[in-house]
Amino acid sequence: MIKPEEALKIILDEVRLQPVEKVNLMDSLGYVLAEDVVSDMNIPPFDNSAMDGFAIIASDTVGASKESPCKLKVLGDLKAGDVSDFQVTSGSALKIMTGAPVPQGADSVVKKEDTSLNNEEVLIYCEAKKGDNVRLTGEDVTEGEKVFPCGLDIRPQEIGLLASLGKSELKIFKPPTIAIISTGDELVEINEPLAPGKIRNSNTYSLTAQVISCGAKPVPLEVARDNMDATRKLIEKGLNISDILLTTGGVSMGDYDVVKDVLTGLGAELKFWKVAQKPGMPLAFWRLGDKLIFGLPGNPVSTVVCFEEYVRPAILKMMGKNHIFRPEVDAIFEHDLKKKPGRAFFVRVNVRRKNGEFYVSLTGPQGSGILKSMSLANGIAVIPAETTLVKTGDKVKVHLINLPEDH
Amino acid sequence: MIKPEEALKIILDEVRLQPVEKVNLMDSLGYVLAEDVVSDMNIPPFDNSAMDGFAIIASDTVGASKESPCKLKVLGDLKAGDVSDFQVTSGSALKIMTGAPVPQGADSVVKKEDTSLNNEEVLIYCEAKKGDNVRLTGEDVTEGEKVFPCGLDIRPQEIGLLASLGKSELKIFKPPTIAIISTGDELVEINEPLAPGKIRNSNTYSLTAQVISCGAKPVPLEVARDNMDATRKLIEKGLNISDILLTTGGVSMGDYDVVKDVLTGLGAELKFWKVAQKPGMPLAFWRLGDKLIFGLPGNPVSTVVCFEEYVRPAILKMMGKNHIFRPEVDAIFEHDLKKKPGRAFFVRVNVRRKNGEFYVSLTGPQGSGILKSMSLANGIAVIPAETTLVKTGDKVKVHLINLPEDH
Numbered sequence: 001m002i003k004p005e006e007a008l009k010i011i012l013d014e015v016r017l018q019p020v021e022k023v024n025l026m027d028s029l030g031y032v033l034a035e036d037v038v039s040d041m042n043i044p045p046f047d048n049s050a051m052d053g054f055a056i057i058a059s060d061t062v063g064a065s066k067e068s069p070c071k072l073k074v075l076g077d078l079k080a081g082d083v084s085d086f087q088v089t090s091g092s093a094l095k096i097m098t099g100a101p102v103p104q105g106a107d108s109v110v111k112k113e114d115t116s117l118n119n120e121e122v123l124i125y126c127e128a129k130k131g132d133n134v135r136l137t138g139e140d141v142t143e144g145e146k147v148f149p150c151g152l153d154i155r156p157q158e159i160g161l162l163a164s165l166g167k168s169e170l171k172i173f174k175p176p177t178i179a180i181i182s183t184g185d186e187l188v189e190i191n192e193p194l195a196p197g198k199i200r201n202s203n204t205y206s207l208t209a210q211v212i213s214c215g216a217k218p219v220p221l222e223v224a225r226d227n228m229d230a231t232r233k234l235i236e237k238g239l240n241i242s243d244i245l246l247t248t249g250g251v252s253m254g255d256y257d258v259v260k261d262v263l264t265g266l267g268a269e270l271k272f273w274k275v276a277q278k279p280g281m282p283l284a285f286w287r288l289g290d291k292l293i294f295g296l297p298g299n300p301v302s303t304v305v306c307f308e309e310y311v312r313p314a315i316l317k318m319m320g321k322n323h324i325f326r327p328e329v330d331a332i333f334e335h336d337l338k339k340k341p342g343r344a345f346f347v348r349v350n351v352r353r354k355n356g357e358f359y360v361s362l363t364g365p366q367g368s369g370i371l372k373s374m375s376l377a378n379g380i381a382v383i384p385a386e387t388t389l390v391k392t393g394d395k396v397k398v399h400l401i402n403l404p405e406d407h
Numbered sequence: 408m409i410k411p412e413e414a415l416k417i418i419l420d421e422v423r424l425q426p427v428e429k430v431n432l433m434d435s436l437g438y439v440l441a442e443d444v445v446s447d448m449n450i451p452p453f454d455n456s457a458m459d460g461f462a463i464i465a466s467d468t469v470g471a472s473k474e475s476p477c478k479l480k481v482l483g484d485l486k487a488g489d490v491s492d493f494q495v496t497s498g499s500a501l502k503i504m505t506g507a508p509v510p511q512g513a514d515s516v517v518k519k520e521d522t523s524l525n526n527e528e529v530l531i532y533c534e535a536k537k538g539d540n541v542r543l544t545g546e547d548v549t550e551g552e553k554v555f556p557c558g559l560d561i562r563p564q565e566i567g568l569l570a571s572l573g574k575s576e577l578k579i580f581k582p583p584t585i586a587i588i589s590t591g592d593e594l595v596e597i598n599e600p601l602a603p604g605k606i607r608n609s610n611t612y613s614l615t616a617q618v619i620s621c622g623a624k625p626v627p628l629e630v631a632r633d634n635m636d637a638t639r640k641l642i643e644k645g646l647n648i649s650d651i652l653l654t655t656g657g658v659s660m661g662d663y664d665v666v667k668d669v670l671t672g673l674g675a676e677l678k679f680w681k682v683a684q685k686p687g688m689p690l691a692f693w694r695l696g697d698k699l700i701f702g703l704p705g706n707p708v709s710t711v712v713c714f715e716e717y718v719r720p721a722i723l724k725m726m727g728k729n730h731i732f733r734p735e736v737d738a739i740f741e742h743d744l745k746k747k748p749g750r751a752f753f754v755r756v757n758v759r760r761k762n763g764e765f766y767v768s769l770t771g772p773q774g775s776g777i778l779k780s781m782s783l784a785n786g787i788a789v790i791p792a793e794t795t796l797v798k799t800g801d802k803v804k805v806h807l808i809n810l811p812e813d814h
Contacts (some may be wrong), residue, residue, distance in 0.1 A: 025597065029616045044776060045601060052659055079633065081592030083604040098659055098705065099593050101604050140777045147779070155809075156620055157711055157781040160613030164606070164707065164778065168598035185488030186506050190432065191575035194452055197490040197508050199571070206567030209436045213563055226486065252459055252505055298505070300571065304564050327810050330763075356737075356763055369451060370547045371571065372554070374564040402562075403734050403810055 001276040003385065004309070004344050007283065010271050011310055012324075014287055015317045018243070021174035025162055028154045030215050031172040032320035037148040042138035043164050047102040048080075051133040054093040054115055055106035058128040069116075069123035078103065093122050102134055109133035141165070151320060173320035177217045179238035180207045183224040183231060183250040183259060184298060202371070203248040203296075203303045210307045214315045224259075226250070232262045239266075239291050243318065246311065249298025251284045259295050260284065268293060276385055277344045279368040280306040299368035305346050308380060308401065326380075326399040331358035337383065337390040344385045348377035351404045360398055378402040408683045410792065411716070411751050414690065417678050418717055419731075421694055422724045425650070428581035432569055435561045437622045438579040439727035444555040449545035450571050454509040455487075458540040461500040461522055462513035465535040476523075476530035485510065500529050509541050516540035548572070558727060580727035585618045586645035587611055590631040590638060590657040590666060591705060609778070610655040610703075610710045617714045621722045631666075633657070639669045646673075646698050650725065653718065656705025658691045666702050667691065675700060683792055684751045686775040687713040706775035712753050715787060715808065733787075733806040738765035744790065744797040751792045755784035758811045767805055785809040 002010075020034040049055065056072060064070035072093040078084045080099035088094055088105035095117070096102070096109060108128045116123045140161075141147055147165065148158065154172070162170065187201040188194060204220045211218035221238055224231040224247070231250070238245045250259035251273070260273070268288035273295075275283045279302040284295030294311055296303045308326070316324040331351060339345055349360040363376035379398045383390055390396060409417075427441040456462065463479060471477040479500040485491045487506035495501055495512035502524070503509070503516060515535045523530045547568075548554055554572065555565065561579070569577065594608040595601060611627045618625035628645055631638040631654070638657070645652045657666035658680070667680070675695035680702075682690045686709040691702030701718055703710045715733070723731040738758060746752055756767040767788055771780035786805045790797055797803060 025612060026615060029619060041601070043778075044606060046604070050774075050776070052664075079592060081594070081604055081633075099591065099606070135774065135776050139772070139774065140779050148782070155782075156613050156616035157778065157784070159616040160609045160707055160711060161778045161782050163597045163609035163612035166597050166601070166607055184506065185486060187488070190570045190573050194448070194573070197453070197488055199450075199452065199506070200573055202567045202570035205432060205570035206563050208433060209563035209566040212436060226488075257459075300567055304567060365546070367457075367542065367546065369457070369542050371450075371564065371568045372547050375555070375562075375568050377564070400810075403807075 001274045001281070002272050004275055004277050007272055007275045007285070008310060008313065011285055011314050012317060014271065014292055015314050016290065017320055018173040018176055018318045020171045022169055022171050025159060025168055025170060028170055028172050029156070029159060031154055031175060033148055033150055033152040033154055034171040034173045034320065036146055036150050037162065037165065037167060037170070039141045039143055039145050039147050039165055041165070042143050043141040044135050044137060044139065047137050048135050049096045049098055049100050049102060049109045049133060050135050051109055051111040052098050053096060053109050053111040053133065054122055054124070055088055055096045055103050055109050056093045056124065056128060057088060057090055057106060058108040058130045058132065060090055061110070061124050061126070061128045064124050064127050066125045069125050072122050072124060074117065074120050074122050107131065151322060153321065175216050176243035176315060176318050177219055177241060178211045178315065179242035179245045180204055180211070180218060180220045181224050181234050181238050181245070182248045183226065185226045187223045202300055203298065206300065206304050207246055207248065207307060210304070210312070211315070214312055215319065216315050226258060228258050228262060231258045232265065235262055235266065239288065243291065244311070244315065245291060245293045246296060247293070248296045248303050251295035251297060252282045263288070263293060276342060277346060279346065281343065283310065300371045301368045301374050304371070304374050305380065308399070309346065326401060329358045329398050329400060330395045331360040331381070331398045333381070333390050333394045333396045334359055334361045334392060336392055339383060339388060341386050341388050345383040347381040347383060348373045349379045349381045349398060350377060351379040351398055351400060353404045358398065358404065360396065378404060408681045409679050411682055411684050414679055414682045414692070415717060415720065418692055418721050419724055421678065421699055422721050423697065424727055425580040425583055425725045427578045429576055429578050432566060432575055432577060435577055435579050436563070436566060438561055438582060440555055440557055440559045440561055441578040441580045441727065443553055443557050444569065444572065444574060444577070446548045446550060446552050446554050446572055448572065449550050450548040451542050451544060451546065454544050455542050456503045456505055456507050456509060456516045456540060457542050458516055458518040459505050460503060460516050460518040460540065461529050461531070462495055462503045462510050462516050463500045463531065463535060464495060464497055464513060465515040465537045465539065467497055468517070468531050468533070468535045471531050471534050473532045476532050479529050479531060481524065481527050481529050514538065558729060560728065582623050583650035583722060583725050584624045584626055584648060585722065586649035586652045587614045587618070587625060587627045588631050588641050588645055588652070589655045590633065592633045594630045609707055610705065613707065613711050614653055614655065614714060617711070617719070618722070621719055622726065623722050631657070633665060635665050635669060638665045639672065642669050642673065646695065650698065651718070651722065652698060652700045653703060654700070655703045655710050658702035658704060659689045670695070670700060683749060684753060686753065688750065690717065707778045708775045708781050711778070711781050712787065715806070716753065733808060736765045736805050736807060737802045738767040738788070738805045740788070740797050740801050740803045741766055741768040741799060743799055746790060746795060748793055748795050752790040754788040754790055755780045756786045756788045756805060757784060758786040758805055758807060760811045765805065765811065767803065785811060
């Protein structure tokens with residue numbers, strides 16, 4: 001048995017960055033930029049008005065006030081999207097809409113609310129300063145600037161700026177495909193009646209949902225029955241179509257745990273089997289060519305927790321994400337918890353935040369089959385292997401699955 | 408001009424919960440449960456083995472040890488998915504695989520590692536306690552139990568438990584459809600060349616991405632040109648297909664800002680126009696029948712920020728989410744910032760966490776057109792209207808867009 005941190009290191013050392021893929025801008029949301037984005041233009045591309053009002057020469061308005069407005073001749077009218085040949089000279093103004101190019105000669109814009117228009121003359125009720133309400137060429141982005149580096153997470157606000165730059169297509173690290181095979185003669189599909197001795201196949205569903213939540217592409221396959229032939233066929237199919245293969249069950253000590261034998265037969269290199277942890281002790285991990293294979297234990301909670309702690313970081317690293325781990329916080333434990341030494345405990349907890357401190361309470365019984373306490377959890381507390389007692393008030397490390405809401 | 412908190416209250420008071428929709432289990436991920444889920448079964452449905460080993464009667468093993476094992480007759484072999492007629496009596500054992508039903512008579516399971524099998528006899532090397540390694544009927548969920556209440560967020564771990572319960576279909580609050588119309592003669596599509604006076608339409612893209620990030624369904628429409636007819640046609644189209652219509656631009660003081668006039672002509676009820684905030688002062692909000700309409704200002708940052716602060720909570724409330732706001736934290740400001748009184752400032756910031764405290768720094772120039780400082784931001788600091796000076800070390804409220812990673 002190896003330690004959880006050793007298992008994680010072995011896994012992450014095996015992970016290779018995904019190949020680069022060119023996608024449409026909108027399809028890049030949530031993925032990682034696989035190129036430096038250098039602007040071939042200024043944003044804004046021209047000096048333009050930040051307001052609806054009048055483009056003027058600021059020095060014309062010295063001393064202007066509500067009582068003693070300055071009067072300027074209006075040369076015309078310019079809306080956004082149009083260009084003009086107007087030349088603003090001392091004593092004149094051009095009516096201008098937000099976003100329209102500032103005309104030649106003008107150095108500032110007075111907003112409509114500070115003016116009144118009478119036929120072809122405008123009264124200006126305040127002093128303008130040079131540059132007032134003018135958005136300068138390149139004030140957001142300058143031509144030649146590296147706007148975004150390779151490796152950046154693409155969020156909605158990045159999408160907006162990439163659109164401004166005209167990046168209708170861009171390169172991302174291709175989201176990996178994850179094949180999912182649950183194993184076991186006891187499994188029936190979720191819409192089938194339960195015969196005696198049978199349970200429903202829930203792991204394929206929770207894993208598919210976890211893969212989706214990572215931004216990767218799940219391919220849930222059929223259930224592999226507990227015989228070598230059926231299991232080998234499905235595993236070969238899964239390996240053919242995926243970057244990572246996940247199996248659940250069949251990696252324990254049982255006579256019908258055939259996953260290990262099948263993978264050995266296929267020539268997969270076992271990187272580790274068994275991790276000193278609870279739940280999820282029988283976790284196994286192989287490489288076969290450029291494919292990674294996780295043998296997840298079949299208990300529903302072991303599956304979910306091992307995905308969280310081992311598979312998710314691997315997938316995010318493949319996708320080029322900078323932050324591949326859940327945020328870890330120190331939290332105050334609100335129970336007494338005894339355990340045997342030797343294995344780390346991943347404990348399902350509810351995390352709250354109060355006065356800047358995090359507090360955690362158990363969400364219920366912690367058996368590997370008890371998914372309800374996983375459903376109630378927004379965090380996983382990590383109790384080290386050597387610890388035998390955690391007391392109320394002790395600090396523990398917690399991996400936050402969701403951000404605690406009540407603070 | 409109304410205050411931001413008044414604007415938000417008006418919006419949220421107008422929001423109605425979405426209708427209920429029945430979907431396949433996997434399509435419910437990320438949405439909100441619109442029914443109570445009551446279990447019609449026990450989970451597990453039968454007492455079963457948590458280990459590969461031997462089902463026995465615990466009292467048979469009193470005094471057993473490595474040196475002095477207890478010897479039991481093996482009745483047979485039971486794998487997961489099968490049922491048996493075996494009756495375990497004193498002196499006998501049944502070989503059993505993880506997940507297989509515990510046979511009649513047995514009250515515990517000894518794991519394989521603590522035994523050795525010799526033909527038809529097994530040696531047991533430890534004392535078993537009644538209930539050891541047995542997962543009891545209903546220990547996760549009992550028949551008739553309300554497992555999940557209406558209103559619950561459906562995450563991967565909920566998907567797993569719902570699958571175990573056989574909920575192949577379930578009711579969610581239907582994700583709303585959000586139509587998006589950018590307005591302005593100055594806009595060209597992102598893959599078109601830029602003529603003089605033109606800029607690219609970025610708002611449709613950032614808004615589409617923001618809608619996707621909320622879990623709602625975006626319908627980006629064409630750009631509305633600055634005339635009543637074209638704008639009216641597009642707005643009517645948008646209203647026909649959506650629950651919420653978002654427009655950007657055309658709500659300011661300009662002569663060509665036709666969105667307000669079109670909506671008035673269509674009979675929409677203006678709930679407010681202009682909010683005492685920067686960016687996003689010209690924000691407008693209407694109701695027309697059961698549709699809500701947001702007139703977002705056209706500046707790229709105003710659009711993103713107004714979506715974050717007003718549209719996102721409205722969409723999440725429609726979807727039945729319990730937590731509709733970004734987490735708000737008190738953070739230490741790392742600059743001096745002067746402002747005029749009268750308008751609240753939404754300031755784009757980078758939030759870090761260090762020793763349990765949050766710190767924020769500006770991400771750059773804060774002009775409404777400067778999307779780059781939005782791209783660099785993981786939070787929005789809210790500086791109240793009456794504040795005129797924030798000093799280094801002062802605490803400010805921050806809405807966290809992303810969880811800060813470096814703590």
